[in-house]
Amino acid sequence: MKGSDMGILEDISSALQRGNGKDVGKLVEEALAGRREPKEILDNGLIAGMNVIGQKYKDHEIFLPEVLLAAKAMYAGMDILKPLFLSGKMPTLGRVVIGTVQGDIHDIGKNLVCIMLRGAGFEVIDLGKDVAPKKFVDTAVNEGARVIGMSALLTTTMPVMKNVVELLKKDGLQSKIKTIIGGAPVSDEFARHIGADAYGYDSMQAVERIKRFFSEA
Amino acid sequence: MAKDNDSTNPRPVVRFLTDKTIEKIVSEAREILCRLGVEINNDEILSMLHDHGATVDRKKSLVLFKDGIIDRALKTTPRSFKLYDVLGNQTHDFSGYGVHFTPGSAALNILDGVTQQIRKPVTADYVKYAMIVSQLRNIASQSTAFIPADVHERISDSYRLYLSLLYCEKPVVTGAFTIEAVGVMKELQLAVRGSEEKLAQQPLTVFSCCPTSPLKWSDVTSQNVVDCARASIPVEFISMPLSGFMAPVTLIGTLIQHTAETLSGIVISQLVNPGAPILYGGSPAIFDIRYETTPMGAIGTQMIDCAYNEVGKYLGMPTQAYISLSDAKQLDAQAGLESSMGATLAALAGINNISGPGMLDFESCQSLEKLVLDNEICGMVLRLVEGIQPKEDFPSLPRFEELLAEKHLLISEHTQKYLKEELCLPGPVIDRANRTRWQEEGGLTLLERANREIDKLMGSYVPSRLSGSVQADLRKIMLREAHACGMTNLPDISI
Numbered sequence: 001m002k003g004s005d006m007g008i009l010e011d012i013s014s015a016l017q018r019g020n021g022k023d024v025g026k027l028v029e030e031a032l033a034g035r036r037e038p039k040e041i042l043d044n045g046l047i048a049g050m051n052v053i054g055q056k057y058k059d060h061e062i063f064l065p066e067v068l069l070a071a072k073a074m075y076a077g078m079d080i081l082k083p084l085f086l087s088g089k090m091p092t093l094g095r096v097v098i099g100t101v102q103g104d105i106h107d108i109g110k111n112l113v114c115i116m117l118r119g120a121g122f123e124v125i126d127l128g129k130d131v132a133p134k135k136f137v138d139t140a141v142n143e144g145a146r147v148i149g150m151s152a153l154l155t156t157t158m159p160v161m162k163n164v165v166e167l168l169k170k171d172g173l174q175s176k177i178k179t180i181i182g183g184a185p186v187s188d189e190f191a192r193h194i195g196a197d198a199y200g201y202d203s204m205q206a207v208e209r210i211k212r213f214f215s216e217a
Numbered sequence: 218m219a220k221d222n223d224s225t226n227p228r229p230v231v232r233f234l235t236d237k238t239i240e241k242i243v244s245e246a247r248e249i250l251c252r253l254g255v256e257i258n259n260d261e262i263l264s265m266l267h268d269h270g271a272t273v274d275r276k277k278s279l280v281l282f283k284d285g286i287i288d289r290a291l292k293t294t295p296r297s298f299k300l301y302d303v304l305g306n307q308t309h310d311f312s313g314y315g316v317h318f319t320p321g322s323a324a325l326n327i328l329d330g331v332t333q334q335i336r337k338p339v340t341a342d343y344v345k346y347a348m349i350v351s352q353l354r355n356i357a358s359q360s361t362a363f364i365p366a367d368v369h370e371r372i373s374d375s376y377r378l379y380l381s382l383l384y385c386e387k388p389v390v391t392g393a394f395t396i397e398a399v400g401v402m403k404e405l406q407l408a409v410r411g412s413e414e415k416l417a418q419q420p421l422t423v424f425s426c427c428p429t430s431p432l433k434w435s436d437v438t439s440q441n442v443v444d445c446a447r448a449s450i451p452v453e454f455i456s457m458p459l460s461g462f463m464a465p466v467t468l469i470g471t472l473i474q475h476t477a478e479t480l481s482g483i484v485i486s487q488l489v490n491p492g493a494p495i496l497y498g499g500s501p502a503i504f505d506i507r508y509e510t511t512p513m514g515a516i517g518t519q520m521i522d523c524a525y526n527e528v529g530k531y532l533g534m535p536t537q538a539y540i541s542l543s544d545a546k547q548l549d550a551q552a553g554l555e556s557s558m559g560a561t562l563a564a565l566a567g568i569n570n571i572s573g574p575g576m577l578d579f580e581s582c583q584s585l586e587k588l589v590l591d592n593e594i595c596g597m598v599l600r601l602v603e604g605i606q607p608k609e610d611f612p613s614l615p616r617f618e619e620l621l622a623e624k625h626l627l628i629s630e631h632t633q634k635y636l637k638e639e640l641c642l643p644g645p646v647i648d649r650a651n652r653t654r655w656q657e658e659g660g661l662t663l664l665e666r667a668n669r670e671i672d673k674l675m676g677s678y679v680p681s682r683l684s685g686s687v688q689a690d691l692r693k694i695m696l697r698e699a700h701a702c703g704m705t706n707l708p709d710i711s712i
Contacts, residue, residue, distance in 0.1 A: 060645060063636075063642070064627055065627050065628050065632060065633060065636060068627050068628045069628050069633075071627060108625075110624065111624060115625075153569075187652075187653060188653055199653070201651050201653035201654045201657075202651065204655065205654070
């Protein structure tokens with residue numbers, strides 16, 4: 001591992017793509033010593049690397065474990081950068097509240113989406129499983145989250161997703177807080193039917209859809 | 218808890234015959250060879266067999282074998298041999314239960330990828346085929362899969378080998394249509410290997426040699442056996458009894474005939490050159506009395522294949538069969554099911570050289586789209602025969618502690634180490650996306666996915682590393698042969 005100062009952000013991106021957290025950490029330190037701004041390192045090194053990983057995954061060039069290893073390598077860099085931001089808080093792509101809906105305890109898919117979202121640079125508030133509609137909405141309002149992600153595996157719990165959307169509508173929050181749904185029994189058509197803003201067929205697509213919410217805002 | 222990672226579970230195997238039944242089959246076949254004899258329409262071979270003690274009726278070209286020469290041949294036949302690519306790297310070890318796939322060979326037609334109509338293949342089709350096979354990781358060798366129609370028929374056999382040697386590094390399963398062609402095809406191989414000794418040490422091709430059922434050898438095919446044996450070029454014997462037509466209707470009866478015909482070829486080969494490499498092969502079939510066809514996808518056909526492979530193994534020889542192919546006319550469900558069933562049975566039976574991928578319509582039509590699908594079938598089957606083996610699974614407690622602590626094992630070291638060898642992940646020809654993703658990615662049919670894969674492979678082709686001077690030598694030989702049959706030049710090869 002040897003990075004020239006000019007190309008060091010690219011080196012960080014490459015090390016991240018290789019899933020090598022150790023190298024990412026060293027290179028981030030090196031970049032900081034070379035007077036690179038933390039924000040620049042975050043955007044053009046770490047997040048840039050994750051964007052490449054996301055595309056490669058989409059193109060079937062790499063698989064889930066490689067994506068997760070890259071995400072882990074990203075955390076190694078972020079841990080160094082975090083204390084350097086003024087508020088001590090890392091700038092993120094946005095805040096997302098996520099959970100498995102009430103009556104449903106199947107959270108594998110939801111957990112995968114959490115991992116992918118964090119890897120992509122989002123702040124995730126994971127409410128876990130069996131989450132009541134009100135809790136989704138209250139948390140999003142209190143935490144200033146702009147997206148609610150809901151997961152269900154059972155056909156019997158799918159209607160809860162509609163309850164969350166309707167609660168947002170009732171409180172006049174639908175334009176401020178976007179909703180995305182996922183899980184084996186749900187579909188694009190179901191999302192449209194209940195008035196959810198998006199459907200993600202897998203974890204990477206969920207990240208893409210959520211990114212689109214923020215870029216549209 | 219004691220570690221148990223050294224224990225090896227048995228390779229999955231399918232068997233149809235007991236040793237006792239095999240012994241009876243072989244015994245009956247030997248009796249047929251000695252009492253009814255085999256018609257061999259080749260004077261040189263008749264003389265050779267006569268000189269070794271066989272009873273020869275020259276008028277009828279009939280040879281009554283003797284147990285002694287059969288026993289001698291069985292003793293000298295190699296139990297295994299290896300194949301090497303054009304660069305001299307070993308690619309095949311035909312021994313034990315090791316399996317290798319090769320495309321079905323010598324089709325007269327190709328299924329056009331665009332029109333999905335059959336047509337006569339030309340040079341450009343063959344080159345495209347070789348470029349694709351070079352990249353199919355589950356297909357270990359090329360075969361001379363179809364016959365280009367844009368060269369004189371007298372060179373159509375050697376021309377296929379010539380193109381194969383130029384465009385793909387893998388060894389070639391091939392065959393000659395005339396006596397003279399073996400000489401030319403040997404010359405092409407010598408251009409690659411450099412000397413007769415090197416060619417014998419590092420075989421580059423396997424020649425298919427076919428007796429004619431029932432119990433006959435033509436002048437050409439029997440002479441091909443002789444010429445290949447002299448040069449230590451491996452031969453696969455392709456006996457083709459047809460159950461209920463040119464062979465008894467019962468599978469055992471067909472097996473007896475197959476054994477007799479194959480043993481007769483082995484005797485010829487081993488008398489010419491004791492130790493000459495052979496594959497105990499075949500392409501038998503049941504006869505479909507409704508359509509007067511010889512279905513390769515029939516379960517009966519596949520059972521005969523697996524069973525004669527057991528006979529070959531019992532006799533201590535490596536084996537071959539035309540089995541992972543289909544009688545369907547297009548890339549449809551029948552094509553998939555017949556090819557998969559055949560490939561699976563063949564691999565479980567331990568047939569060493571499994572011929573068939575890409576082939577449709579009773580061995581008469583190659584399809585590149587089917588070939589890339591079959592490559593995935595072969596990959597799954599190769600994984601199947603690896604069976605289930607412990608891989609740092611005992612003791613299991615640490616793994617489950619990690620799972621409970623991390624909530625998943627997607628990036629655990631154990632996963633990273635074994636993911637690719639343990640879980641067989643096919644290429645994009647096999648659809649494993651959820652419906653929404655499949656739709657978003659174009660909702661492609663199997664044929665469309667196969668076509669896309671072919672386009673991708675054509676884009677990623679890396680030319681053969683065979684040296685320029687050898688390639689020039691190959692061209693010189695082929696051009697000379699083309700001139701000899703009146704062609705002014707070889708067809709344009711640009712794709």
